[in-house]
Amino acid sequence: EFFDIVDENGNPTGETIERKKAHQNNIMHRTAHVWIARRHEGYVQILLQKRCMQKDSFPGCYDISSAGHIPAGVDYIPSALRELKEELGLVVDESELVECGLRRVQIDEEFHGERFRDNQIAKVFLLWRDVEPEKLSIQHEEIDSVMWINFDECMKAVENDSIPNCIDIEELELLQQNFLN
Numbered sequence: 001e002f003f004d005i006v007d008e009n010g011n012p013t014g015e016t017i018e019r020k021k022a023h024q025n026n027i028m029h030r031t032a033h034v035w036i037a038r039r040h041e042g043y044v045q046i047l048l049q050k051r052c053m054q055k056d057s058f059p060g061c062y063d064i065s066s067a068g069h070i071p072a073g074v075d076y077i078p079s080a081l082r083e084l085k086e087e088l089g090l091v092v093d094e095s096e097l098v099e100c101g102l103r104r105v106q107i108d109e110e111f112h113g114e115r116f117r118d119n120q121i122a123k124v125f126l127l128w129r130d131v132e133p134e135k136l137s138i139q140h141e142e143i144d145s146v147m148w149i150n151f152d153e154c155m156k157a158v159e160n161d162s163i164p165n166c167i168d169i170e171e172l173e174l175l176q177q178n179f180l181n
Contacts, residue, residue: 002072003029010102010121016072023117029069031105031122032080034097035175036065036090037151038130044151044179047133049087050144051166057109057116058166060144065127066090069120076123088146089137090129098126100174124171126178151176 001019004012006028022029036047048062068083070076077094084090107118133146149157155172157163 001069003027003069004072006030006121008104008121010076010123019069022119026108026117026119028119028121030076030079031067031069031120032076032083032125033064033103033122033171034066034080034084034125034127035100035171036088036127036129036131037175037179038128038148040130040148045148046151046154046175047131047146047148048154048165048167049142049146052140052142052144055111055142056114057107057111057118059111060164062147062163062165063167064171065146067122080123080125084127087139087142090131092127092129096127096129098128098178100124100126100178103168103171103174105168122171124174126175151179 002016003019003022005015005017006012010030017027038045047065049065051058051061051063053059066083066087070079081092084092101124103122103124105120105122109116158165158167158169
């Protein structure tokens, strides 16, 4: 799998790099993050995925509803729609995605005894969709399970690190700005 090398604004430079080399050499590339939300019993809830234990980064951690690297030559929205279909079995029209903004994500951690570096520009989307977890077609090679959580509870859990997670509080704040729309 190859990625576009991108500048600080997420614009492709015209060069590509193989996924493994991008991570080894800390080369900036793009990802799409889609947070699924619903209004339920007076609360805004978000759907979290729990990463499977075999993932090369953050195994067993709660994460964004659906996210993925963007292959070379592909843009954010088509990639976001593909990830939703692959990971959760959801077919979504691009008009349903609410663009929340761009975020710079930098990770330098160790998992399974290997150093993992990620240097990405992520475009964050919000998708309003009330779906029951058992109706989703979960990609079990990637995801262990999914669960709905009240947004405020999720914020507290991330702030207090009371659940295993790889969620950035800044990204939750970016989402929250779009809940009134």
